[in-house]
Ligand SMILES: Cc1ncc(COP(=O)(O)OP(=O)(O)O)c(N)n1
Ligand SMILES: Cc1nc(C(=O)O)sc1CCOP(=O)(O)O
């Protein structure tokens with residue numbers, strides 16, 4: 001993390017940017033000009049204006065430039081309550097309702113998301129931040145760690161958000177992972193005694209010396225789990241005499257890294273029973289289990305998430321129902337749908353049909369060009385789907401698209417006698433392509 005610079009996270013030709021302290025209007029102007037020259041995927045603006053000790057770090061003309069020039073380019077702006085107050089002409093922020101109002105007002109300056117950080121709010125055992133996407137508010141709650149070692153927490157949070165976005169997270173997920181990281185780092189640094197000032201530094205490299213810290217924090221989505229996505233189909237299972245549970249067990253045994261129950265013609269009660277049994281299987285193997293379409297089933301079996309398409313309930317509504325910790329996948333066939341899914345708080349995209357398929361009726365085939373267009377436009381990780389099998393999976397991954405994390409497969413795994421053998425074979429093909437990359 002740094003405080004008087006912009007941090008550029010570069011992957012392939014794409015750039016994710018986090019800004020730190022920008023002490024003059026002239027510097028902001030130069031930065032805005034430079035940003036237009038880079039293929040910036042996302043811009044995180046940490047409006048460093050007030051130090052934790054309360055000192056003002058910028059003059060009025062800088063403030064105007066922040067609001068009028070930089071915020072309009074930002075994907076997210078992350079003021080603490082003192083900075084939010086300063087940005088809004090000195091309004092008082094004492095409550096969560098005040099933070100929501102502030103987030104709404106700052107949103108009007110043009111960023112896509114606002115995070116008002118409540119770490120400085122007194123008298124609470126929790127550190128509550130307010131996330132706003134222009135429509136919905138999410139209150140992100142963390143433990144308040146009692147320590148003087150808080151120097152640079154805001155910079156670290158913003159840097160971590162940018163890093164998570166670069167890894168393919170949705171904005172809400174990136175913010176949560178970043179908040180979790182800062183909380184964990186504070187926890188592991190709380191007793192360090194370094195320097196004499198009112199604030200001490202904290203240890204960003206705590207993970208090298210400490211066991212995992214998990215107070216109240218949930219396991220987050222890892223985009224690498226999209227590598228080999230097994231999607232079930234009850235008609236195929238019936239054809240081969242497999243129960244859903246046996247099919248899922250076999251897919252995991254063969255190396256599936258994530259599973260979706262896509263059960264289109266099964267009664268709800270039987271679906272829920274099977275989903276609960278599959279949750280036990282997946283949990284014990286550390287493989288996430290998602291439910292296709294059915295948010296009710298996902299809630300009832302505490303699944304890891306839900307996959308929805310363009311004619312299902314929107315990801316935004318699913319997020320409201322599932323809460324911030326669950327995984328949401330959205331089927332997308334165009335860059336515009338990919339952009340909307342990101343805005344709606346999805347975690348990954350399913351993009352297809354890459355090849356013709358008979359598993360899903362009337363499914364348009366996008367080919368490699370369609371997949372490429374979605375992957376290049378997407379800020380989220382993508383899994384390719386549609387007609388993928390052992391013969392063509394390698395060619396999909398060999399496209400080397402930056403956001404493409406894996407393949408999702410139905411018939412080539414489940415419309416077969418031995419699901420574990422088919423999965424193992426496909427996994428070894430994917431692994432050999434990854435090794436060559
Ligand atoms: C990983 C993945 N990608 C796409 C889909 C298709 O979802 P949807 O468009 O909602 O169609 P149905 O699967 O519901 O028929 C998917 N299920 N999984
Ligand atoms: C469920 C689904 N969704 C698709 C999409 O393009 O969004 S294609 C598809 C079916 C994939 O099955 P198979 O691996 O048997 O071709």
Ligand SMILES: [Mg+2]
Nearest residue numbers: 293308309312
């Ligand atoms: Mg669907």
